[in-house]
Amino acid sequence: xxxxxxxxxxxxxKGTQAQRLTAExxxxxxxxxxxxxxxxxxxxxxxxxAAGFMDNGKLVPDELVIGMVEExxxxxxxxxxxxxxxxxxxxxxxxxxxAMLEKHRMRVHRVLVFDVENREKLKERITGRWSCPKEGxxxxxxxxxxxxxxxxxxxxxxxALVQRPDDTIAKLGKRLGEYDSFAPAxxxxxxTLGLVEGMNGDLNPDVVYGQVKKAIxx
Ligand code: AMP
Numbered sequence: 001x002x003x004x005x006x007x008x009x010x011x012x013x014k015g016t017q018a019q020r021l022t023a024e025x026x027x028x029x030x031x032x033x034x035x036x037x038x039x040x041x042x043x044x045x046x047x048x049x050a051a052g053f054m055d056n057g058k059l060v061p062d063e064l065v066i067g068m069v070e071e072x073x074x075x076x077x078x079x080x081x082x083x084x085x086x087x088x089x090x091x092x093x094x095x096x097x098x099a100m101l102e103k104h105r106m107r108v109h110r111v112l113v114f115d116v117e118n119r120e121k122l123k124e125r126i127t128g129r130w131s132c133p134k135e136g137x138x139x140x141x142x143x144x145x146x147x148x149x150x151x152x153x154x155x156x157x158x159x160a161l162v163q164r165p166d167d168t169i170a171k172l173g174k175r176l177g178e179y180d181s182f183a184p185a186x187x188x189x190x191x192t193l194g195l196v197e198g199m200n201g202d203l204n205p206d207v208v209y210g211q212v213k214k215a216i217x218x
Contacts, residue, residue, distance in 0.1 A: 002027060002081035002216060003106065005088070005195075007187065008114030009179045010172060011122035011129075012201040013208055015140060017114070018085040020209050025218075028077050031085040032065055034138065035072060037164075057166055057174030059089055059182065066096040073100065081109075089178075091185045110216055111190040114201035114208075119176070121202065126172050130161040 002025065006014040018029040036054060039047030046068060050060040059065075069087055088094040101107055116122055128143040132154035139156055141148045149155050166175065190196050197215035199208055 001079075001106070001109075003084075003101070003109050004081070004216065005084045005108055005111040005190070006086075006114065007111060007183060008199075008201055009116065009119075009122060009183075010175045011125035012114035012116050013125075013199075013205060014085050014114055016205050017112075017199075017208060017212050018083045019138075019140075020205075021083050021212065025081075027081045027083050028075075029083045029085055030069070030072055030087070032069065032087040032089075033085075035068055036060060036065075038135075039068070054166065057171040057178065059178050062090055062092045062096070065089075066093055069093075069097070070100055088186055090182050091189050094186050094189045108190070108193075108195060110197055111187075111195045112197050112199050112212060112215055113187055114199045116201040118202065122176070123169060123172060126167045127169060129167055130163055132156065132159050133162045134159045 004021070004027075006018055008014050015031065018031070021027060022029045036047070036050050040051050040054065041047070046064060049064055053060045065087065069084075073082070084097075088097050097108070125142065125145070128145070130141045130143070130148075130152075132139045134154065134157055137154060137156055137159065139154055140146075141154075141161060148161065150158070152161055153159070154161060165171075187196060199211050199215070201208060203211075
């Protein structure tokens with residue numbers, strides 16, 4: 001069993017690495033950002049409550065996100081483990097996760113923290129990012145670093161690619177502010193547990209994936 005947490009500022013490469021891990025180790029990628037965007041699009045109660053926070057680049061309140069993750073972890077596809085991408089983002093979330101896992105005699109095995117020293121690079125990655133909105137696909141492209149074969153269309157299914165409404169310079173500033181306010185305490189929480197491994201998100205995805213595999217002992 002391998003239970004991983006991926007942390008890092010927006011654009012650090014968490015999603016890309018999570019997709020690779022999912023492909024190789026067949027572990028579900030549980031992205032709270034993706035789950036919240038789906039809830040918002042479906043117009044659920046949760047989606048309606050979360051929308052204003054998300055649109056402003058602010059964190060959605062802990063109790064909403066914690067409930068959503070608890071439900072997701074009960075889906076029955078996590079027997080071999082899971083990859084949490086974008087959760088926990090606060091100490092309260094980290095504590096709630098520990099409690100949830102303890103109930104099932106489970107634990108987190110590694111927390112991979114992706115860092116990118118040059119924040120200009122995050123801007124470039126985020127503002128050039130396009131993704132496939134088709135359910136179950138979610139492939140991510142970049143206008144210069146990873147363009148699709150046909151401009152504006154997903155390589156896998158030809159769906160028209162979309163840009164996230166919060167992937168703008170203005171919203172990125174707010175999202176980074178939230179990361180800098182809350183992430184250090186979460187990292188400290190997991191450091192105390194001896195679970196943190198730093199990843200250099202400045203490097204190209206293949207090299208970073210090598211670091212990831214080393215960190216998880218593969
Ligand atoms: P992401 O796709 O991880 O960048 O998340 C997009 C947005 O969803 C964030 O800017 C938050 O508004 C919200 N969000 C995602 N995960 C969390 C979380 N663990 N706690 C609070 N808000 C979250």
